[in-house]
Amino acid sequence: MSVLSVLKERGFVDAVTHTAELEEYLENNRATCYIGFDPTATSLHVGSLVCIMALAHMQRCGHRPIALVGGGTGLIGDPSGKTEMRQIITQEQIDENKAGIRAQLSRFIDFNNDQALLLDNAQWLTKLEYIPFLRDIGRHFSINRMIKAESYKARMDSEEGLTFIEFNYMLLQAYDFMKLAQNYDALLQMGGSDQWGNIVAGIDLIRRTLGKQAFGITFPLITTASGIKMGKTHKGAVWLDPDRFSPYDYYQFWVNCDDADVARFLALFTFLPMDEINHVKTLEGADLNKAKTILAYEATKIAHGKTQARAALKASASVFGAIEVPDDLLPGSTISRGIHSSASDGAVPTTQIDRNDVNENDFIIDLFTRTGLCTSKSDARRLVKQGGAYLNGSRVSTIDQKIGELDLDQGEMLLRAGKKKYHKIILK
Template sequence: MSVIDTLLERGYIKQFTHEQETRELLDKEKITFYIGFDPTADSLHVGHFIAMMFMAHMQKAGHRPIALIGGGTAMIGDPSGKTDMRKMLTAEQIQHNVESIKKQMERFIDFEDDKALIVNNADWLLNLNYVEFIRDIGVHFSVNRMLTAECFKQRMETGLTFLEFNYMLMQGYDFLVLNQKYNCVMELGGDDQWSNMIAGVDLIRKKERKPAFAMTCTLLTNSEGKKMGKTENGALWLDPAKTSPYEFYQYWRNVGDADVEKCLALLTFLPMDEVRRLGALKDKEINEAKKILAFEVTKLVHGEEEAKKAKEASEALFGGGINLDNVPTVTISKDDLGQGVLEIISKTKIVPSKSEGRRLIQQGGISVNGEKVSDPFLPVIEDMFEDGHMMVKRGKKNFYKVEIE
């Protein structure tokens, strides 16, 4: 089976610029391709994970990935999918984020012996001569055509700055530079990047008179079409300091029944026959498929040992076991005793903010030692700590051990 057929069977590919030419190219040659990642945070999240799986399948088929970190484009911010202008980051913040993201990528992609590259577009964008750039690159872009792009159309009502209008030119220029330096002939990316990706393909074909291609990847959405990867604490991060392996495991353990097969196909390397078998399970049996999904995805992101710990902690809590060693643990000092539950759960980041904690308490979403909390000012006292810890449950499935230092 060709890599295109594999990607189509697993549900990755949404759109091609040139489907037949792409099929023929990937069947007869080993190519260099790239995917861009803007370093707007110091961790990738699960939305990026699907792009890295896309890259991994291509690499397994013998093609060379370039992970392009957008240290230069992050100075502007991509308007795609945004109703407001993105927050501007400093050069120091961007550099910190770039270094953090590089470390995460090495878990998924093999960079040894030039099998893959990580490059930063700050290397060529930050020192551009603007007049030369506009003369050499801007001349190939039609403003009329740019204004028909979805990433710009939805911003026209709220206001699109000229700063953001340059983003498409810069992303197109990235592809051109990678084509010239590394013979990169294909861009992959999320389907929300379609307009920007077409711009790069067209630029190479016009300026270099050479073939160039793009494929977009489906976005990770549930059966209702809503983006997956949002939790009560925000995004589902790949950094264990931002989303613990246990919380990460629990997210996939609790996906909707209708989403299990899609997630298994996109986010694991299980054979498709097994994916279809697990996806066809019904009622209580589908829970076994969810456990496999949770374990496989957590293993890829955090390693097998952390996946086993998360699985054991989940089974201890929901299967009547007693091993709580791997449940996320937070600590308070003795001086904190006497403070209200709301103060404690916000201070320990069990909830992201006091307002979110207050909302959860009002809705019956916070329990202490199995008892729902109705009063946010209920004092946390030493009697609540049995065997050295107090158990806090947030929502239906998230458990935390609170210990006194």
């Protein structure tokens, strides 16, 4: 099966340019493809996973992926999908963010021996001379066509409008595509559906300047069954950096997905065979929850490694009760089969507190604030009044409830906010 067929079957593809020619190109060549990543933070998040997994599939099918970090375009900002101008970041921030992005991408893509490349468009964009660029590149672009692009139309219709610096973004991204085609024979660019106009502009520029046929694939915007943009939670973004979003919380993000999303997320965010995933579509109830466990394990294993995935699985079992993983459910998964019920130290978010800093006169709501389960004391009081605050499995009854002697003697306290947010306190 060709990589394009793989991507289509698993739900990655929104639109393709030159479909027949691209199929032929991918079947008869070791293609080099690329996707751009905006270095606006030290970590990528789950919203970038479709792009990352697409590059991983390209590599697994024998092609060479390029992850292009926008160190140059990041100094300007992409207006695509934005209703206001992005904050411009410094070169120092970009360098720091690049280091974090490389570490995360290395979990999904093998960069050894140039099997994949991590490049920075600052390498060529920051050396451009303005007049030669306008003469050699700008002359190929029609203003009439550019302002019809959705990314520009949305900004032009906004109250803030479109700045001239952002208007140049399409030219720069098209120039990126041309440079990669010229220097690395990268003739396929992939990206989110909001990048369609930029990708097509690059294909046209390559045809005009290099006389080569280039191609584009765009991916759909992934939303949950409830219509929420992928990767958004009550805690904010679901980061791939374990220091910003723990492997345990990452596991919980996946295991708590909507029933309607399980099979789709297995196809997009794991490498399990599609014939096994298609069987999940027939499941419901407890059987579907077991499939969620495998989804969470596999997604966590890819992003954080097998050790962290196993620890998160055991921690989840210790908090929520025994978890059964049948032998015949998604057998391609490396998850341990049988019943999981033992805890794993350190997997549940944990805070160590000096025993002398806690006494029977302390209010329980202070612990919820101190551990970050609640953002403030008023937030903690609201949680208690709504019946969603628990200490060691027992509901906190009043906002002025204090820590008991028994709680202190146990040496550990387990807080719960709502149904799924846990935090362990260890008294030392």
